[in-house]
Amino acid sequence: MGKYVLGVDLGTSAVKVSALDHSGQIVAQESFDYDLIQKKPGYNEQNPEDWVSGTTVAIVRLILNDHLSASDIEGLSFSGQMHGLVLLDKDKKVLRPSILWNDTRSTPQREEIEAKMGDEFVDITRNQPLEGFTLTKLLWVKENEPDIWAQAKYFVLPKDYVRYRMTGNLAMDYSDATGTVLLDVAKGEWSKKICDTFDIPLSMCPPLIKSVDFAGTVTPAYAEFSGLTTATKVFGGAADNAAGAVGAGILHPNMVLSSIGTSGVVLKYEDTPDVNYHGVVQFEDHAIPDKYYSMGVTLAAGYSLSWFKKTFAPAEDFTDFVASAAKSTVGANGLLYTPYIVGERAPYADADIRGSFTGVDGTHQRYDFVRAVLEGIVFSFRDLFDIYEENGGDFDTVVSIGGGAKSSLWLQIQADIFNRKVVSLKNEQGPGMGAAMIAATGLGWFDSLQDCAETFVHFGKAYEPNPENAAKYAKMHKIYKQVYQQTKSISKQLLDYRREEL
Ligand SMILES: Nc1ncnc2c1ncn2[C@@H]1O[C@H](COP(=O)(O)OP(=O)(O)O)[C@@H](O)[C@H]1O
Ligand SMILES: O=C(CO)[C@@H](O)[C@H](O)COP(=O)(O)O
Numbered sequence: 001m002g003k004y005v006l007g008v009d010l011g012t013s014a015v016k017v018s019a020l021d022h023s024g025q026i027v028a029q030e031s032f033d034y035d036l037i038q039k040k041p042g043y044n045e046q047n048p049e050d051w052v053s054g055t056t057v058a059i060v061r062l063i064l065n066d067h068l069s070a071s072d073i074e075g076l077s078f079s080g081q082m083h084g085l086v087l088l089d090k091d092k093k094v095l096r097p098s099i100l101w102n103d104t105r106s107t108p109q110r111e112e113i114e115a116k117m118g119d120e121f122v123d124i125t126r127n128q129p130l131e132g133f134t135l136t137k138l139l140w141v142k143e144n145e146p147d148i149w150a151q152a153k154y155f156v157l158p159k160d161y162v163r164y165r166m167t168g169n170l171a172m173d174y175s176d177a178t179g180t181v182l183l184d185v186a187k188g189e190w191s192k193k194i195c196d197t198f199d200i201p202l203s204m205c206p207p208l209i210k211s212v213d214f215a216g217t218v219t220p221a222y223a224e225f226s227g228l229t230t231a232t233k234v235f236g237g238a239a240d241n242a243a244g245a246v247g248a249g250i251l252h253p254n255m256v257l258s259s260i261g262t263s264g265v266v267l268k269y270e271d272t273p274d275v276n277y278h279g280v281v282q283f284e285d286h287a288i289p290d291k292y293y294s295m296g297v298t299l300a301a302g303y304s305l306s307w308f309k310k311t312f313a314p315a316e317d318f319t320d321f322v323a324s325a326a327k328s329t330v331g332a333n334g335l336l337y338t339p340y341i342v343g344e345r346a347p348y349a350d351a352d353i354r355g356s357f358t359g360v361d362g363t364h365q366r367y368d369f370v371r372a373v374l375e376g377i378v379f380s381f382r383d384l385f386d387i388y389e390e391n392g393g394d395f396d397t398v399v400s401i402g403g404g405a406k407s408s409l410w411l412q413i414q415a416d417i418f419n420r421k422v423v424s425l426k427n428e429q430g431p432g433m434g435a436a437m438i439a440a441t442g443l444g445w446f447d448s449l450q451d452c453a454e455t456f457v458h459f460g461k462a463y464e465p466n467p468e469n470a471a472k473y474a475k476m477h478k479i480y481k482q483v484y485q486q487t488k489s490i491s492k493q494l495l496d497y498r499r500e501e502l
Contacts, residue, residue, distance in 0.1 A: 006076035007436030012262035017058040024456030028066035030058040045097040077439035078237030079431035080159025085137040104351035106136035128279035134180035167216030174285040175242035211287035235442035238287035243434030249457035260404025264301025266384035296346035296384035328371035337376030354491040401430030415463040426458040
């Protein structure tokens with residue numbers, strides 16, 4: 001039997017664990033779904049214990065159902081949903097459910113940070129202090145749950161907590177640490193200035209490690225729980241978008257990643273930290289040491305489609321449901337969807353905007369609505385491409401990953417709306433692949449992640465833009481761009497109405 005690495009992709013909708021051999025072939029995959037806890041508008045939480053048990057069930061299934069021998073699993077690493085706050089007490093016990101990346105309750109804390117630090121904050125962290133990021137969540141707990149805050153001794157991010165439960169060691173890798181907006185990116189250390197300004201003990205911030213760093217071996221307790229052996233080595237891992245970029249081979253500035261997971265991401269590899277987007281798009285440390293990436297995030301990308309399906313076609317098969325959009329036309333017979341159903345992050349950093357269908361006509365069929373949702377998500381990505389173009393971005397290839405890349409119709413819609421070649425991967429699991437590549441590199445199977453990519457990353461079908469469709473979509477995108485400004489005030493009034501009703 002050969003030796004394997006596991007890539008643990010701790011997503012928002014599920015954890016997916018992939019086992020890969022030395023040649024980068026996926027030999028087995030298992031996943032486990034979990035839910036969001038949504039107590040109020042703008043609230044999104046998950047229980048860290050669900051991540052641990054979901055990951056463990058997937059590993060147990062790899063061993064029992066897929067007959068992977070535990071002694072052949074040499075190493076594992078992670079791709080983790082970013083920004084989620086996991087608060088731990090002095091014994092490293094979880095104090096409250098994790099407040100996730102798509103939770104937008106912390107607008108007052110965002111405003112407080114902006115008022116106290118202004119541009120200096122963006123200079124240190126290279127990001128705005130948005131509701132989605134960890135610092136505003138920390139301040140929300142400090143101000144709203146003083147009893148919990150009094151017991152809080154450490155904070156980590158989702159995959160760091162799972163890694164801690166496997167190894168007993170607490171740490172955070174740089175690519176996820178930038179997403180807390182507590183990191184001084186130029187110095188590569190936790191920002192004392194930010195911690196002091198907001199009265200957060202520096203001791204709450206975990207030790208920093210690189211993505212490919214060895215983080216410990218599996219503890220005897222976790223070995224018993226999961227069936228792994230205590231010889232399996234665990235490596236740091238990366239933020240899901242950094243891992244996705246590695247797994248999709250985004251290792252050159254001419255390539256852009258388009259990821260349709262629960263969230264949507266347009267991501268660009270950045271060779272140096274010199275480029276400054278002034279926080280309009282996020283700027284993060286990469287999983288590759290001393291490299292960076294920038295990205296714009298659509299909060300509800302795949303989530304928009306899942307919400308629409310769950311609400312209007314719960315019994316239907318997902319693939320058939322998506323495929324029904326082919327019965328509609330380019331531009332969904334004049335129906336437009338904006339995917340702001342949980343607020344938005346980029347290009348509009350607005351927690352209070354909400355989604356819309358515009359142009360609803362008595363002749364529209366359900367398949368027009370499905371098509372409008374698919375297109376609206378990609379129009380929001382097109383907005384992000386526009387930001388890159390305005391900043392002189394020059395790229396010719398878009399690599400598409402995430403659950404959305406399972407649909408060839410959606411991949412063609414991306415090529416037509418971006419008016420660029422869109423390439424899929426042989427396996428759409430970019431983040432899981434990236435996580436496995438981090439383990440393989442950490443183990444010394446390869447000298448670097450770039451070397452590993454040459455063996456592990458395999459592109460699938462390429463989708464070329466259809467000029468006629470691209471022209472139609474350019475017209476629709478111009479109309480789409482007007483919806484935000486024209487619905488902003490109405491959305492705010494409706495959200496206030498909901499908040500009063502609760
Ligand atoms: N067959 C499919 N065709 C197109 N999109 C799909 C399909 N199955 C799932 N999706 C989309 O993929 C999203 C989940 O993507 P995934 O990358 O697994 O997310 P995450 O990592 O956030 O858990 C879902 O929200 C859904 O909209
Ligand atoms: O908030 C961000 C990135 O800044 C999200 O991309 C999360 O990292 C969650 O990602 P998915 O579950 O959609 O992969």
